[in-house]
Amino acid sequence: MxxxxxxxxxxxxxxxxxxxxxATAAVVAPGIMLTVAKASSEEGASSAVRWGMLIxxxxxADGCSACVDACxxxxxxxxxxxxxxxxxxxxNAQRPQWVRKVKLRDKQTGEVSNLPMMCQHCEHPxxxxxxxxxxxxxxxxxxxxxxxxxxxxxxxxxxxCPYKARSFIHQDVAEQxxxxxxxxGCVESCNLCxxxxxxxxxxxxxxxxxxxxxxxAILFGDxxxxxxxxAKALKTESSHQIRADLELNTGVRYTNI
Amino acid sequence: xxxxxxxxxxxxxxxxGALLLFTTxxxxxxxxxxxxxxxxxxxxxxxxxxxRRNHMDYLKHDRDLTVRKGIRETQYSLAECVECHAEKDDxxxxxxxxxxxxxxxxxxxxxxxxxxxxxxHRKTPELKSGSDTAMNQGGDFNVESLGLxxxxxxxxxxxxxxxxxxxxxxxxx
Numbered sequence: 454m455x456x457x458x459x460x461x462x463x464x465x466x467x468x469x470x471x472x473x474x475x476a477t478a479a480v481v482a483p484g485i486m487l488t489v490a491k492a493s494s495e496e497g498a499s500s501a502v503r504w505g506m507l508i509x510x511x512x513x514a515d516g517c518s519a520c521v522d523a524c525x526x527x528x529x530x531x532x533x534x535x536x537x538x539x540x541x542x543x544x545n546a547q548r549p550q551w552v553r554k555v556k557l558r559d560k561q562t563g564e565v566s567n568l569p570m571m572c573q574h575c576e577h578p579x580x581x582x583x584x585x586x587x588x589x590x591x592x593x594x595x596x597x598x599x600x601x602x603x604x605x606x607x608x609x610x611x612x613x614c615p616y617k618a619r620s621f622i623h624q625d626v627a628e629q630x631x632x633x634x635x636x637x638g639c640v641e642s643c644n645l646c647x648x649x650x651x652x653x654x655x656x657x658x659x660x661x662x663x664x665x666x667x668x669x670a671i672l673f674g675d676x677x678x679x680x681x682x683x684a685k686a687l688k689t690e691s692s693h694q695i696r697a698d699l700e701l702n703t704g705v706r707y708t709n710i
Numbered sequence: 711x712x713x714x715x716x717x718x719x720x721x722x723x724x725x726x727g728a729l730l731l732f733t734t735x736x737x738x739x740x741x742x743x744x745x746x747x748x749x750x751x752x753x754x755x756x757x758x759x760x761x762r763r764n765h766m767d768y769l770k771h772d773r774d775l776t777v778r779k780g781i782r783e784t785q786y787s788l789a790e791c792v793e794c795h796a797e798k799d800d801x802x803x804x805x806x807x808x809x810x811x812x813x814x815x816x817x818x819x820x821x822x823x824x825x826x827x828x829x830x831h832r833k834t835p836e837l838k839s840g841s842d843t844a845m846n847q848g849g850d851f852n853v854e855s856l857g858l859x860x861x862x863x864x865x866x867x868x869x870x871x872x873x874x875x876x877x878x879x880x881x882x883x
Binding site (some may be wrong): 630635 | 774777779780781782792830836
């Protein structure tokens, strides 16, 4: 990074500004601070950021399902009840899954690697291309998600997705979380914990769970900010997009596969 | 002649006004359920008559802001409707707002409008200490998500609900 430019360093200014605001707010009243901290969600998703993930498959432990469990809990997937009389096989095939563990084995060497697979939040998402109603869309900050209000449940997006990342809700849902509406007849997938991010949080549920278990395989952050941890890691380590040949420019990338 | 028209007009306004008072009075008796948070409040997020007439448009407008643009601090939100208008039963559990005789269904049944909001949306406020809330994972209180400058080892004394309410007050001022 060059320090010789006569232009002011806007990152530094921004940081100083925020620090002063935060310090003032903390001194004035805790109530005021709430407004300051939540100011970002009034502006909404900004194209100045692009959220993404870097997953270190070496650190992803075999048999661990912390990220999957945390995701199910965060997004109310665990509140879904199996319909009466439905067979195990059918239930496991049809229940929604936003993130799933995938195990890869090299046929020649027998080397096994594990990785969590979810919506890859493509820059050019095929699911958005094929959606007939515009329900499948990409937010300004790069998060690909489904607007259930316009989703007609045709499942074209599920066919188009190369990552098998989307789920369809086949049954009536009795209970949901306020932050994760869910009902019969709509497609859904990982939204990088959009609600948490909009609330000013800087981590996803799966990342928190992975860190809590001491694996630290998941790194979430802003790909466009050169000072973010994820951008630095991407710069120094060799990472891969899955199905890079499709040129989708995925937001989720993997190292050591 | 002019004077007579004036009187007629005046009488018309009087009758109209009385009718309006009567009808809104009649509705307000049945709409807000006793035992809900809304029963203790003076007004909704906008004047009640405005909300009655336009809530569907407001909600539709703001849902697009929230889903498409990620703007969460909207004036009108369905979660807030549920938060305020859900009534507690004798055991202290919330009744679904779309259940028979409850806030949403009492009017919508009357005007024969079927509600599809709650096919997907939660029908009761989330319990603050419940295990199945998005913000309460494994008992940890996520301070960062609320934007509080408090240390993790120092417990937060306000409930999430209170914080939301406090935030609304601060913003309103």
